[in-house]
Amino acid sequence: MHEITLCQYALETMERFARQNNARRITAVWIEVGAFSCVEAEALRFCFDVACRETLAQGCVLHLETPAAESWCHDCQQEITLLSPGVLLCPQCGGRNLRVVADDGMKIKRIEIE
């Protein structure tokens, strides 16, 4: 629901780096959305195009990377992937003795400029 704010934050950073590198425009951006972030990829795509209008990033291609909800189960002693980020249960043993590895943030990895 707050994706427009996140897009504006992202755009501020993207434009800052683009200017520092004397870019004429930003043609693509790679953003990683953590499995535990409450960011909806579809809403983000929608907002992103709107937020980019009349900026250096107008028409910029958004590459979204969404890694799985990785965790470590202390009981199984192995890496597991949660079925849903909201439910901290090991899909193998049903235990809750987990350490969450997945990220709850949203990160700009890199931009492509020209």
Place this chain on the structure above:
Amino acid sequence: MCSTCGCASGELRIEGVEGAHSHDHQHDHHHGLPFAPRRLVDIEMDILAKNNHIAAHNRAHFAAASVLALNLVSSPGSGKTTLLTQTLIRLASQVSCAVVEGDQQTTNDADRIRATGVPAIQVNTGKGCHLDAQMVHDALHQLKPQDRSLLFIENVGNLVCPASFDLGERHKVAVLSVTEGEDKPLKYPHMFAASSLMILNKIDLLPYLSFDVEACVRNARQVNPDIEVIQLSATTGAGMDRWLAWLEQQRCA
């Protein structure tokens, strides 16, 4: 504008702050040579870094002044403001308190707080669906809470977005009323995972509802095994002593 809730900045109002703005409007276009080659620039930066930076600044401020800051989050109508007014009536004579109120529109909640004699600043987020660290920072400069005081930040009624925005608080406190549904912690896991304490409010209404308290606590612990739970009714005062004891414990921590 956001497709889900229409959230956007631009209509932010903080009482006492002229032209409050959470973002700038610069468009410095650089028009270089055509056919410039494309190249990659590594950034590797968290998008919430700016908010987190201001939140860290707020947190340092609170620590230096020994202010206990709590971020109250819930859906609209859970009884946050009634809980606050009842808390302040019991507490304000012993401890210095201050309140930041977040809502999209109106100063109704800040007016209710000020009626108890406690200073409050209303932040109207306009179309925004959450408070961010900058808004709290600007409000604090108006409010100027005393050293060793208790600062309550009542977030916008919303169980989604406020979970992502650190304000610099010591704890998030999730208020859930028993008229809502015991599966709220499962439906909105991020908020309950981010909170240290869940207050189950309006327990005086339990005889009239089919709300399963144990199931609700179980659901909350499923998304956050460490969450503390206090059952109370701000209206009748039942359980308020446990909440006040929790506050005292945090103040001394």
